[in-house]
Amino acid sequence: MAKHFMRIRDLGVDGAWQMLRRAKEMKDTRFRGHCMDGKVAALIFEKASTRTRMSFELAVRHLGGSTVFMTPNESQLGRSEPLRDTARVLSRYVDCLIVRTFGQERLDELAAYGSIPVVNALTDQGHPCQIMADLLTIYERTPDFSKLRIAWIGDGNNMADSWIEAASVFPFELTIASPEGYEPSRALIDEAVKAGANISLSHDPFEAARGANYVNTDVWASMGQESEQIERMKAFKKFCVDSALMATAAPDAKFLHCLPAHRGEEVTEEVIEGPASIVWDEAENRMHVQTAILEWVFSN
Ligand code: CP
Numbered sequence: 001m002a003k004h005f006m007r008i009r010d011l012g013v014d015g016a017w018q019m020l021r022r023a024k025e026m027k028d029t030r031f032r033g034h035c036m037d038g039k040v041a042a043l044i045f046e047k048a049s050t051r052t053r054m055s056f057e058l059a060v061r062h063l064g065g066s067t068v069f070m071t072p073n074e075s076q077l078g079r080s081e082p083l084r085d086t087a088r089v090l091s092r093y094v095d096c097l098i099v100r101t102f103g104q105e106r107l108d109e110l111a112a113y114g115s116i117p118v119v120n121a122l123t124d125q126g127h128p129c130q131i132m133a134d135l136l137t138i139y140e141r142t143p144d145f146s147k148l149r150i151a152w153i154g155d156g157n158n159m160a161d162s163w164i165e166a167a168s169v170f171p172f173e174l175t176i177a178s179p180e181g182y183e184p185s186r187a188l189i190d191e192a193v194k195a196g197a198n199i200s201l202s203h204d205p206f207e208a209a210r211g212a213n214y215v216n217t218d219v220w221a222s223m224g225q226e227s228e229q230i231e232r233m234k235a236f237k238k239f240c241v242d243s244a245l246m247a248t249a250a251p252d253a254k255f256l257h258c259l260p261a262h263r264g265e266e267v268t269e270e271v272i273e274g275p276a277s278i279v280w281d282e283a284e285n286r287m288h289v290q291t292a293i294l295e296w297v298f299s300n
């Protein structure tokens with residue numbers, strides 16, 4: 001059975017902590033390994049990417065493997081060849097699929113019909129690699145998660161979904177503020193709370209940010225939602241992470257953003273360029289976490 005990395009909760013509590021610690025060790029030792037010697041990963045990206053593509057390309061090289069990159073524009077994927085056929089063909093060529101796509105069901109189809117590991121490099125429903133990197137960035141500063149409050153300000157999108165999942169695995173408190181109509185999935189929250197997550201929801205960014213140790217946001221219109229940009233700008237205008245919002249957080253609170261950021265929309269220039277911002281460490285950590293994810297995928 002191929003080992004897939006689809007969701008954080010699939011790792012379980014011990015597995016998720018182990019992956020974080022391993023990523024930290026890899027970062028500290030500038031780890032270079034051999035678990036992908038002679039192996040090839042296909043990166044199938046149906047959406048744009050800077051960090052995820054580059055960090056996976058580099059992580060594969062750090063483990064001794066190589067990559068091929070494929071987009072719908074230059075392949076039969078863009079001409080409606082079924083994913084299940086793509087999965088079966090590529091399984092005979094390469095050793096792993098690293099996939100950025102739209103609905104999670106597209107990832108599930110690749111995993112179901114292929115015979116090699118599938119790694120979730122972002123779907124409309126989650127961005128687990130990013131959240132693991134965010135958690136590594138937090139872990140480096142506050143290794144004890146049990147006293148942490150993490151605030152999510154903005155869209156109930158793929159990032160929010162993965163934070164909710166992470167809250168069911170790691171013992172931090174998650175406070176979420178989204179505009180009405182843009183809340184994260186109720187079913188996902190209920191499921192996480194049932195699994196032990198401490199999550200509170202509101203429509204007031206100041207309430208969610210109050211006392212938070214980490215304040216996290218993301219773009220107002222995700223990839224694939226470009227046509228909603230104007231209405232979203234209106235709905236989200238009170239959800240900009242600015243200095244006033246950061247001032248309601250804990251005294252030494254830090255600011256996280258998966259990037260790319262839209263300065264003047266979800267975050268001000270002052271906050272993202274200011275002393276609370278740890279977004280460059282966060283972006284660097286993508287590479288160390290991807291290396292740990294791939295090592296996990298190729299371990300027994
Ligand atoms: N944060 C993130 O996933 O960035 P990219 O879209 O550049 O990969």
Ligand code: NVA
Pocket residue numbers: 122127157158159218219221222223258259260
């Ligand atoms: N929510 C954003 C994340 C980008 C890394 C998107 O899906 O476009």
